[in-house]
Amino acid sequence: MTVNSELAQTLSQAWNMDFPSEEPKGVADIFDAMRDGKIKAAIVMADGVNHTARQFGDIDSALGSLETFIVSSVFDNEITAKASIVFPAAPFSEQTSTATNLESRVQLISRASESRFDEIAGWEFFVGLANAMGASGFDYSSSSEIFDVICATIPEYSDLSHDALTSGGKITKASDAGSIEPTFEINKPDFTAYAANGMYYAPGRVLHQPERETTLSERNYLNVIDRVEVIEIHEDDAASLGVSDGDSLLIKDYNGTTVAEGVANITKTMRGMVCSTTLFAELATYIEDCEYPDPSPTVPALDVRSVTVEVVAKAPMRELVQV
Secondary structure (H helix, E strand, O other): OOOOOHHHHHHHHHHOOOOOOOOOOOHHHHHHHHOOOOOEEEEEEOOOOOOOOHOOOHHHHHHHHHEEEEEOOOOOOOHHHHHHEEEEEEOHHOOOOOEEEOOOOOEEEOOOOOOOOOOOOOHHHHHHHHHHHOOOOOOOOOOHHHHHHHHHOOHHOOOOOHHHHHHHOOOOOHHHHHHOOOOOOOOOOOOOOOOOOOEEOOOOOOOEOOOOOOOOEEOOOOOEEOOOEEEEEEEEHHHHHHHOOOOOEEEEEEOOOEEEEEEEEEEEOOOOEEEEEOOOOOHHHHHOOOOOOOHHHOOOOOOOOEEEEEEOOOOHHHHHHOO
16 A cells, blocks of 8 residues: 555645655554554444454454454444443434445435434544544534535545535535545456366356346245355366266365355356356345344455365256256
Protein backbone atom coordinates (compact mmCIF):
# COMPACT_ATOMS: atom_id res chain seq x y z
CA MET A 1 0.00 0.00 0.00
CA THR A 2 1.18 3.54 -0.73
CA VAL A 3 0.37 6.97 0.68
CA ASN A 4 -1.65 9.34 -1.50
CA SER A 5 0.58 12.38 -0.99
CA GLU A 6 -1.95 14.87 -2.36
CA LEU A 7 -4.70 13.59 -0.08
CA ALA A 8 -2.29 13.47 2.87
CA GLN A 9 -1.44 17.14 2.32
CA THR A 10 -5.13 18.07 2.10
CA LEU A 11 -5.93 16.28 5.35
CA SER A 12 -2.89 17.76 7.10
CA GLN A 13 -4.08 21.27 6.23
CA ALA A 14 -7.70 20.54 7.17
CA TRP A 15 -6.79 18.94 10.50
CA ASN A 16 -3.82 21.23 11.27
CA MET A 17 -1.53 18.30 11.93
CA ASP A 18 1.34 16.39 10.36
CA PHE A 19 0.06 13.37 8.47
CA PRO A 20 2.07 10.17 9.16
CA SER A 21 4.70 9.68 6.48
CA GLU A 22 5.31 5.95 6.93
CA GLU A 23 3.76 3.40 4.62
CA PRO A 24 0.23 2.42 5.71
CA LYS A 25 -0.33 -1.17 6.80
CA GLY A 26 -2.69 -3.61 5.15
CA VAL A 27 -4.99 -5.82 7.21
CA ALA A 28 -2.62 -8.81 7.10
CA ASP A 29 0.29 -6.58 8.20
CA ILE A 30 -1.78 -5.26 11.11
CA PHE A 31 -2.52 -8.76 12.40
CA ASP A 32 1.17 -9.70 12.03
CA ALA A 33 2.17 -6.61 14.02
CA MET A 34 -0.31 -7.56 16.76
CA ARG A 35 1.17 -11.05 17.03
CA ASP A 36 4.70 -9.59 17.11
CA GLY A 37 3.77 -7.16 19.90
CA LYS A 38 4.36 -4.08 17.73
CA ILE A 39 0.70 -3.06 17.99
CA LYS A 40 -0.50 -3.13 21.59
CA ALA A 41 -3.95 -1.53 21.31
CA ALA A 42 -6.68 -1.60 18.68
CA ILE A 43 -10.24 -0.45 18.07
CA VAL A 44 -12.58 -2.53 15.91
CA MET A 45 -15.82 -1.01 14.69
CA ALA A 46 -18.99 -3.06 14.09
CA ASP A 47 -18.30 -6.10 11.87
CA GLY A 48 -14.83 -4.90 10.90
CA VAL A 49 -13.19 -8.30 11.50
CA ASN A 50 -14.21 -11.55 9.87
CA HIS A 51 -13.37 -14.02 12.61
CA THR A 52 -13.13 -16.88 10.10
CA ALA A 53 -10.90 -15.16 7.50
CA ARG A 54 -8.02 -17.63 7.10
CA GLN A 55 -5.93 -15.41 4.83
CA PHE A 56 -4.96 -13.32 7.87
CA GLY A 57 -3.53 -16.21 9.85
CA ASP A 58 -4.52 -16.94 13.44
CA ILE A 59 -6.77 -13.96 14.24
CA ASP A 60 -7.43 -15.25 17.76
CA SER A 61 -3.74 -15.13 18.67
CA ALA A 62 -3.38 -11.66 17.13
CA LEU A 63 -6.26 -10.18 19.11
CA GLY A 64 -5.20 -12.08 22.22
CA SER A 65 -1.77 -10.41 22.06
CA LEU A 66 -3.22 -6.92 22.48
CA GLU A 67 -2.93 -5.15 25.82
CA THR A 68 -6.05 -3.08 25.11
CA PHE A 69 -8.75 -4.16 22.69
CA ILE A 70 -11.85 -1.99 22.24
CA VAL A 71 -14.83 -3.13 20.17
CA SER A 72 -17.92 -1.21 19.10
CA SER A 73 -20.44 -3.75 17.83
CA VAL A 74 -24.15 -4.24 17.24
CA PHE A 75 -24.00 -7.90 18.29
CA ASP A 76 -22.19 -9.88 20.94
CA ASN A 77 -19.88 -12.26 19.08
CA GLU A 78 -16.49 -13.98 19.05
CA ILE A 79 -14.71 -10.65 18.66
CA THR A 80 -16.46 -8.91 21.55
CA ALA A 81 -15.64 -11.93 23.73
CA LYS A 82 -11.94 -11.01 23.41
CA ALA A 83 -12.41 -7.28 24.02
CA SER A 84 -11.21 -5.31 27.03
CA ILE A 85 -14.05 -2.82 26.53
CA VAL A 86 -17.24 -3.19 24.47
CA PHE A 87 -19.39 -0.26 23.32
CA PRO A 88 -22.87 -1.01 21.96
CA ALA A 89 -23.12 0.24 18.38
CA ALA A 90 -26.30 1.56 16.82
CA PRO A 91 -27.43 -0.37 13.73
CA PHE A 92 -27.93 1.55 10.49
CA SER A 93 -31.68 1.66 11.14
CA GLU A 94 -31.03 3.84 14.20
CA GLN A 95 -28.70 6.29 12.44
CA THR A 96 -28.89 9.13 9.97
CA SER A 97 -25.91 8.59 7.71
CA THR A 98 -24.70 8.22 4.14
CA ALA A 99 -23.55 5.22 2.14
CA THR A 100 -21.18 5.23 -0.84
CA ASN A 101 -21.26 2.10 -2.98
CA LEU A 102 -18.68 0.74 -5.42
CA GLU A 103 -20.28 2.71 -8.26
CA SER A 104 -19.48 5.95 -6.39
CA ARG A 105 -23.16 6.56 -5.66
CA VAL A 106 -23.84 8.40 -2.42
CA GLN A 107 -27.21 7.90 -0.75
CA LEU A 108 -28.70 9.38 2.39
CA ILE A 109 -29.89 6.82 4.94
CA SER A 110 -32.56 8.15 7.28
CA ARG A 111 -33.13 6.89 10.79
CA ALA A 112 -36.03 4.45 10.98
CA SER A 113 -36.24 4.13 14.78
CA GLU A 114 -34.83 5.65 17.94
CA SER A 115 -32.21 3.88 20.03
CA ARG A 116 -33.77 2.22 23.05
CA PHE A 117 -30.70 1.69 25.18
CA ASP A 118 -27.08 2.91 25.12
CA GLU A 119 -26.29 2.34 21.43
CA ILE A 120 -24.29 5.06 19.70
CA ALA A 121 -23.21 5.61 16.10
CA GLY A 122 -19.59 5.19 15.08
CA TRP A 123 -18.99 8.93 14.72
CA GLU A 124 -20.40 9.52 18.23
CA PHE A 125 -18.00 6.92 19.61
CA PHE A 126 -14.94 8.62 18.11
CA VAL A 127 -16.11 12.11 19.04
CA GLY A 128 -16.57 10.98 22.64
CA LEU A 129 -13.22 9.19 22.69
CA ALA A 130 -11.37 12.18 21.22
CA ASN A 131 -12.95 14.60 23.67
CA ALA A 132 -12.18 12.28 26.60
CA MET A 133 -8.52 12.24 25.48
CA GLY A 134 -8.43 16.04 25.27
CA ALA A 135 -8.19 16.25 21.49
CA SER A 136 -9.39 19.40 19.74
CA GLY A 137 -11.49 19.76 16.60
CA PHE A 138 -14.00 17.03 17.43
CA ASP A 139 -16.93 19.21 18.48
CA TYR A 140 -19.41 17.61 16.07
CA SER A 141 -23.04 17.21 17.04
CA SER A 142 -24.50 15.45 13.98
CA SER A 143 -23.53 13.15 11.13
CA SER A 144 -24.46 15.90 8.65
CA GLU A 145 -21.63 18.07 10.00
CA ILE A 146 -19.18 15.24 9.49
CA PHE A 147 -20.40 14.62 5.94
CA ASP A 148 -19.91 18.30 5.11
CA VAL A 149 -16.32 18.03 6.39
CA ILE A 150 -15.83 15.04 4.08
CA CYS A 151 -17.15 17.12 1.17
CA ALA A 152 -14.77 19.95 2.07
CA THR A 153 -11.66 17.76 2.31
CA ILE A 154 -12.11 14.80 -0.06
CA PRO A 155 -12.00 15.97 -3.71
CA GLU A 156 -14.35 13.24 -4.96
CA TYR A 157 -17.14 14.63 -2.75
CA SER A 158 -16.48 18.29 -3.49
CA ASP A 159 -19.72 18.87 -5.43
CA LEU A 160 -21.92 17.24 -2.78
CA SER A 161 -23.43 18.39 0.49
CA HIS A 162 -25.74 16.91 3.09
CA ASP A 163 -28.47 19.38 2.09
CA ALA A 164 -28.17 18.25 -1.55
CA LEU A 165 -28.75 14.65 -0.54
CA THR A 166 -31.89 15.54 1.41
CA SER A 167 -33.58 17.35 -1.50
CA GLY A 168 -35.92 14.86 -3.10
CA GLY A 169 -34.20 11.81 -1.65
CA LYS A 170 -32.17 11.30 -4.81
CA ILE A 171 -29.19 9.04 -5.24
CA THR A 172 -26.30 11.29 -6.25
CA LYS A 173 -23.13 10.24 -7.99
CA ALA A 174 -19.87 11.74 -6.82
CA SER A 175 -17.89 14.07 -9.05
CA ASP A 176 -16.62 12.59 -12.31
CA ALA A 177 -13.52 14.76 -11.89
CA GLY A 178 -12.19 12.18 -9.50
CA SER A 179 -14.28 9.04 -9.23
CA ILE A 180 -14.03 7.10 -6.00
CA GLU A 181 -12.34 4.00 -7.31
CA PRO A 182 -11.55 1.32 -4.71
CA THR A 183 -8.13 -0.26 -4.99
CA PHE A 184 -7.83 -4.00 -4.63
CA GLU A 185 -4.60 -5.94 -4.21
CA ILE A 186 -5.07 -9.34 -5.81
CA ASN A 187 -2.60 -12.19 -5.57
CA LYS A 188 -2.92 -13.78 -8.98
CA PRO A 189 -2.15 -17.51 -8.81
CA ASP A 190 -0.30 -19.29 -11.59
CA PHE A 191 -3.12 -21.42 -12.95
CA THR A 192 -0.76 -23.49 -15.09
CA ALA A 193 1.44 -24.67 -12.22
CA TYR A 194 -0.17 -27.18 -9.89
CA ALA A 195 0.74 -30.47 -8.32
CA ALA A 196 -0.93 -33.80 -9.06
CA ASN A 197 -3.87 -33.03 -6.77
CA GLY A 198 -3.24 -29.32 -6.17
CA MET A 199 -6.02 -27.36 -7.84
CA TYR A 200 -7.60 -23.92 -7.65
CA TYR A 201 -11.24 -23.41 -6.79
CA ALA A 202 -13.26 -20.55 -8.32
CA PRO A 203 -16.70 -20.09 -6.72
CA GLY A 204 -19.55 -18.14 -8.27
CA ARG A 205 -22.97 -16.93 -7.17
CA VAL A 206 -25.97 -16.01 -9.34
CA LEU A 207 -29.63 -15.11 -8.90
CA HIS A 208 -31.06 -17.75 -11.22
CA GLN A 209 -29.96 -20.80 -13.18
CA PRO A 210 -32.96 -21.88 -15.27
CA GLU A 211 -30.96 -24.67 -16.89
CA ARG A 212 -30.46 -26.37 -13.50
CA GLU A 213 -33.09 -28.45 -11.72
CA THR A 214 -34.07 -26.77 -8.44
CA THR A 215 -36.82 -27.67 -6.01
CA LEU A 216 -38.13 -26.15 -2.80
CA SER A 217 -38.90 -27.87 0.47
CA GLU A 218 -40.26 -26.53 3.74
CA ARG A 219 -38.23 -26.55 6.92
CA ASN A 220 -39.32 -24.82 10.12
CA TYR A 221 -42.00 -22.97 8.13
CA LEU A 222 -39.38 -21.61 5.70
CA ASN A 223 -38.78 -22.48 2.06
CA VAL A 224 -35.38 -24.08 1.49
CA ILE A 225 -33.70 -24.72 -1.87
CA ASP A 226 -32.98 -28.36 -2.64
CA ARG A 227 -30.59 -29.07 -5.47
CA VAL A 228 -27.43 -30.98 -6.20
CA GLU A 229 -24.48 -28.63 -6.70
CA VAL A 230 -22.25 -29.15 -9.72
CA ILE A 231 -18.45 -29.04 -9.67
CA GLU A 232 -16.99 -28.28 -13.10
CA ILE A 233 -13.61 -29.81 -13.82
CA HIS A 234 -11.45 -29.96 -16.94
CA GLU A 235 -11.36 -33.31 -18.70
CA ASP A 236 -7.57 -33.60 -18.36
CA ASP A 237 -7.72 -32.95 -14.61
CA ALA A 238 -10.60 -35.40 -14.28
CA ALA A 239 -8.57 -38.08 -16.02
CA SER A 240 -5.50 -37.53 -13.82
CA LEU A 241 -7.60 -37.58 -10.64
CA GLY A 242 -9.77 -40.52 -11.64
CA VAL A 243 -12.93 -38.42 -11.71
CA SER A 244 -15.90 -39.45 -13.85
CA ASP A 245 -19.03 -37.50 -14.74
CA GLY A 246 -21.45 -37.61 -11.81
CA ASP A 247 -18.89 -38.59 -9.17
CA SER A 248 -19.50 -37.04 -5.76
CA LEU A 249 -16.66 -34.62 -4.94
CA LEU A 250 -15.41 -32.74 -1.90
CA ILE A 251 -13.35 -29.59 -2.47
CA LYS A 252 -11.12 -28.78 0.51
CA ASP A 253 -8.80 -25.86 1.24
CA TYR A 254 -5.30 -26.06 2.70
CA ASN A 255 -6.73 -26.44 6.20
CA GLY A 256 -8.78 -29.44 5.15
CA THR A 257 -12.03 -27.46 5.43
CA THR A 258 -14.69 -28.36 2.87
CA VAL A 259 -15.43 -25.30 0.75
CA ALA A 260 -17.67 -27.01 -1.81
CA GLU A 261 -19.31 -30.34 -2.47
CA GLY A 262 -21.29 -31.64 -5.38
CA VAL A 263 -21.20 -33.88 -8.42
CA ALA A 264 -18.60 -33.68 -11.15
CA ASN A 265 -19.36 -32.18 -14.53
CA ILE A 266 -16.43 -32.76 -16.87
CA THR A 267 -15.95 -29.81 -19.22
CA LYS A 268 -13.25 -27.96 -21.10
CA THR A 269 -12.94 -25.26 -18.45
CA MET A 270 -9.49 -23.97 -17.46
CA ARG A 271 -6.98 -26.67 -16.55
CA GLY A 272 -5.99 -26.75 -12.91
CA MET A 273 -9.27 -25.20 -11.78
CA VAL A 274 -12.57 -26.48 -10.45
CA CYS A 275 -15.64 -24.23 -10.44
CA SER A 276 -19.03 -24.21 -8.77
CA THR A 277 -21.92 -21.74 -8.97
CA THR A 278 -24.46 -21.40 -6.17
CA LEU A 279 -27.62 -19.31 -5.82
CA PHE A 280 -27.90 -16.09 -3.84
CA ALA A 281 -31.08 -17.47 -2.29
CA GLU A 282 -29.00 -20.16 -0.59
CA LEU A 283 -27.39 -17.41 1.49
CA ALA A 284 -30.73 -16.95 3.26
CA THR A 285 -30.58 -20.56 4.40
CA TYR A 286 -26.96 -20.14 5.46
CA ILE A 287 -27.81 -17.06 7.53
CA GLU A 288 -30.79 -18.83 9.11
CA ASP A 289 -28.64 -21.83 10.08
CA CYS A 290 -25.54 -19.85 11.11
CA GLU A 291 -24.65 -20.21 14.78
CA TYR A 292 -23.01 -16.78 14.98
CA PRO A 293 -25.10 -13.88 16.37
CA ASP A 294 -24.02 -11.74 13.40
CA PRO A 295 -23.57 -14.04 10.40
CA SER A 296 -22.77 -11.34 7.82
CA PRO A 297 -18.96 -11.36 8.32
CA THR A 298 -18.89 -15.15 7.89
CA VAL A 299 -20.74 -15.29 4.56
CA PRO A 300 -18.56 -17.38 2.22
CA ALA A 301 -16.39 -15.16 0.04
CA LEU A 302 -15.96 -15.61 -3.70
CA ASP A 303 -12.17 -15.75 -3.65
CA VAL A 304 -10.01 -18.08 -5.71
CA ARG A 305 -8.10 -20.45 -3.45
CA SER A 306 -5.81 -23.47 -3.59
CA VAL A 307 -7.68 -26.71 -2.93
CA THR A 308 -7.59 -30.47 -3.20
CA VAL A 309 -10.24 -32.60 -4.88
CA GLU A 310 -11.53 -35.77 -3.24
CA VAL A 311 -13.79 -38.39 -4.82
CA VAL A 312 -16.10 -39.61 -2.06
CA ALA A 313 -18.50 -41.70 -4.15
CA LYS A 314 -18.61 -42.85 -7.74
CA ALA A 315 -21.34 -41.45 -9.97
CA PRO A 316 -24.10 -40.71 -7.40
CA MET A 317 -27.38 -39.08 -8.35
CA ARG A 318 -26.35 -38.72 -11.99
CA GLU A 319 -29.99 -38.62 -13.05
CA LEU A 320 -30.75 -35.64 -10.77
CA VAL A 321 -28.25 -33.28 -12.36
CA GLN A 322 -29.02 -31.27 -15.47
CA VAL A 323 -26.26 -29.04 -16.85
